[in-house]
Amino acid sequence: MSPHPTSADPDLDHDVIIVGAGFAGLYMLHKLRELGFSARVLDAASGVGGTWFWNRYPGARCDVQSFDYSYSFSEDLQQEWTWSERYATQPEILRYIEHVAERFDLNRDIQLGSMVEAVTFDEVHTRWSVGLEGGETLVCRYVVMATGCLSVPKRPSFVGLDSFEGESYVSGEWPHHDVDLTGKRVGVIGTGSTGIQLTTTIAKDAGELLLFHRTPNFSLPAQNRPLDEHFTREMKAGYDQRRKEARTTTRGYPVPPILSGSSALEVGAEQRREVYEAVWSNGGPVFTSSFADLLVSQEANDTAAGFVQSKIRAIVDDPATADALTSFDHPLGTRRPCVDTGYYETFNRPNVSLVDLRDDPIIEITPAGIRTSERSFDLDVIVFALGFDAMTGALLRMDITGEGGVKLRDRWSDGPSAYLGLTMAGFPNLFTITGPGSPSVLTNMVMAIEQHVEWLADLLEHAQREGVHRIEADDTAEKAWTQHVVDISDATLFPRANSWWTGANIPGKPRVFMPYIGGLGTFQQVLTDVKDRGYTGLALS
Numbered sequence: 296m297s298p299h300p301t302s303a304d305p306d307l308d309h310d311v312i313i314v315g316a317g318f319a320g321l322y323m324l325h326k327l328r329e330l331g332f333s334a335r336v337l338d339a340a341s342g343v344g345g346t347w348f349w350n351r352y353p354g355a356r357c358d359v360q361s362f363d364y365s366y367s368f369s370e371d372l373q374q375e376w377t378w379s380e381r382y383a384t385q386p387e388i389l390r391y392i393e394h395v396a397e398r399f400d401l402n403r404d405i406q407l408g409s410m411v412e413a414v415t416f417d418e419v420h421t422r423w424s425v426g427l428e429g430g431e432t433l434v435c436r437y438v439v440m441a442t443g444c445l446s447v448p449k450r451p452s453f454v455g456l457d458s459f460e461g462e463s464y465v466s467g468e469w470p471h472h473d474v475d476l477t478g479k480r481v482g483v484i485g486t487g488s489t490g491i492q493l494t495t496t497i498a499k500d501a502g503e504l505l506l507f508h509r510t511p512n513f514s515l516p517a518q519n520r521p522l523d524e525h526f527t528r529e530m531k532a533g534y535d536q537r538r539k540e541a542r543t544t545t546r547g548y549p550v551p552p553i554l555s556g557s558s559a560l561e562v563g564a565e566q567r568r569e570v571y572e573a574v575w576s577n578g579g580p581v582f583t584s585s586f587a588d589l590l591v592s593q594e595a596n597d598t599a600a601g602f603v604q605s606k607i608r609a610i611v612d613d614p615a616t617a618d619a620l621t622s623f624d625h626p627l628g629t630r631r632p633c634v635d636t637g638y639y640e641t642f643n644r645p646n647v648s649l650v651d652l653r654d655d656p657i658i659e660i661t662p663a664g665i666r667t668s669e670r671s672f673d674l675d676v677i678v679f680a681l682g683f684d685a686m687t688g689a690l691l692r693m694d695i696t697g698e699g700g701v702k703l704r705d706r707w708s709d710g711p712s713a714y715l716g717l718t719m720a721g722f723p724n725l726f727t728i729t730g731p732g733s734p735s736v737l738t739n740m741v742m743a744i745e746q747h748v749e750w751l752a753d754l755l756e757h758a759q760r761e762g763v764h765r766i767e768a769d770d771t772a773e774k775a776w777t778q779h780v781v782d783i784s785d786a787t788l789f790p791r792a793n794s795w796w797t798g799a800n801i802p803g804k805p806r807v808f809m810p811y812i813g814g815l816g817t818f819q820q821v822l823t824d825v826k827d828r829g830y831t832g833l834a835l836s
């Protein structure tokens with residue numbers, strides 16, 4: 296059994312409380328245990344898995360390739376586990392997470408059914424108290440928020456919502472029992488990654504499916520396929536090398552060699568089209584990496600957007616539906632592109648229709664269905680796929696109080712600010728995994744999580760060794776980093792879109808581009824540099 300630092304302070308229940316039992320919380324627990332810290336994970340859910348526990352709607356699947364969207368910290372684990380498809384389904388990912396929890400004996404330190412409500416700093420004793428729904432309070436030296444970037448669903452707030460007499464479901468709170476949609480008249484609201492996956496899957500069962508669509512999103516073909524033994528053997532033989540390379544990339548996974556890397560405007564139209572065709576056929580979200588300048592030059596972006604539009608038009612039979620699906624209001628890639636298997640083809644089915652909300656918005660939910668400004672739709676089932684209060688939602692849902700009684704909610708009233716996406720001035724010993732200001736959602740989340748967890752574990756070990764009890768971001772360093780995150784996003788096309796990356800999807804949320812756009816590899820260099828220079832920007836005392 297490893298040493299137990301809490302023995303130095305009998306008033307602590309644990310050295311570290313970790314909030315969240317998803318990919319981040321599990322790895323943080325494992326890492327801290329290895330270092331001899333006592334740690335406990337709290338999660339409101341009845342099982343591990345985080346976002347993959349909750350998002351069990353029909354068709355839920357990851358759009359990062361399965362062999363990349365998985366832990367790299369254990370060579371044994373990655374050799375043992377075999378993915379069945381190029382893009383894993385939610386049930387398979389959840390099985391994987393459950394397997395990891397068992398394999399590394401994590402469950403004994405995970406307390407499920409535990410909703411954290413208040414997290415309060417005690418500046419006299421330099422410790423945090425973590426209050427749970429129901430009254431239990433735990434005291435610890437450090438708090439790690441592994442609360443996820445997409446863990447608070449945007450709930451419907453339509454007029455008349457409660458009057459609906461049929462069944463209704465929120466995608467991020469899908470029930471654990473089977474939902475039989477066979478032959479029913481189903482309305483889906485929302486056409487982000489979730490709505491698109493739902494639509495493609497539900498259309499096969501529903502008697503009639505109406506997709507209520509407001510802003511067209513670009514969707515790219517996954518080109519999903521089963522992974523055969525030969526592929527898996529080859530992949531595993533080079534796994535270690537692939538992961539090493541992944542850590543240096545922008546996206547957190549290697550992109551295929553067909554990508555040209557040059558400017559889209561430096562090549563002729565025919566060569567450009569060949570590149571787009573090749574990347575389209577290869578599939579996945581890497582389409583926006585076809586050329587180096589697609590996300591910084593509108594002119595370059597237009598060439599890619601035009602290609603995708605022509606593909607959609609070639610697939611969708613009904614011209615009015617194709618028009619609605621291709622009237623994009625943002626450059627390709629400035630909202631997270633969706634990745635689909637047959638989304639556009641779905642509109643050629645006789646039981647599927649698109650309801651364009653742009654000129655005919657939803658007015659209310661009625662007992663019978665949905666009423667827009669011009670029409671009424673009778674429905675048996677309504678599915679809300681409205682997205683998430685991303686990146687800050689899970690943190691601000693808790694009442695987090697730092698030094699001097701300052702609330703995180705107040706500190707972030709104009710938008711989030713954090714040093715390296717990890718820690719905030721005035722909130723000593725509190726850390727966020729993949730928080731605002733880190734690459735997180737712009738990359739392969741699992742690699743981003745590992746990067747943050749490993750750096751934080753090193754920091755806590757350093758603090759332990761040096762007798763440091765208090766770690767806090769320097770206000771100036773935090774502001775400088777936050778400004779840098781904004782400045783580099785301003786140099787791109789990203790801020791032009793109303794995306795959840797900017798908070799634009801939540802009424803009243805401050806509009807700030809939240810993730811660090813510089814990429815996982817560049818961020819690693821920043822983290823390494825900060826550490827090598829003795830944790831610059833942090834006050835250790």
Ligand code: N01
Pocket residue numbers: 356357358359445484485486487488489490492509510631634652657680681682683736795800
């Ligand atoms: O959410 P979204 P999501 N009336 O915010 C519409 C990850 N993810 O859950 O754009 C009518 O993208 C809204 O319309 P508009 C992935 O990172 C990954 O789909 O505001 N419509 C939009 O169409 C993804 O980017 C995977 O006009 C309303 C939709 O709801 C992120 O999660 C799978 C509305 C929300 O789209 C979020 O995706 C799933 C209203 N009042 C999710 N309010 C994979 O790995 C909202 N909408 C594949």
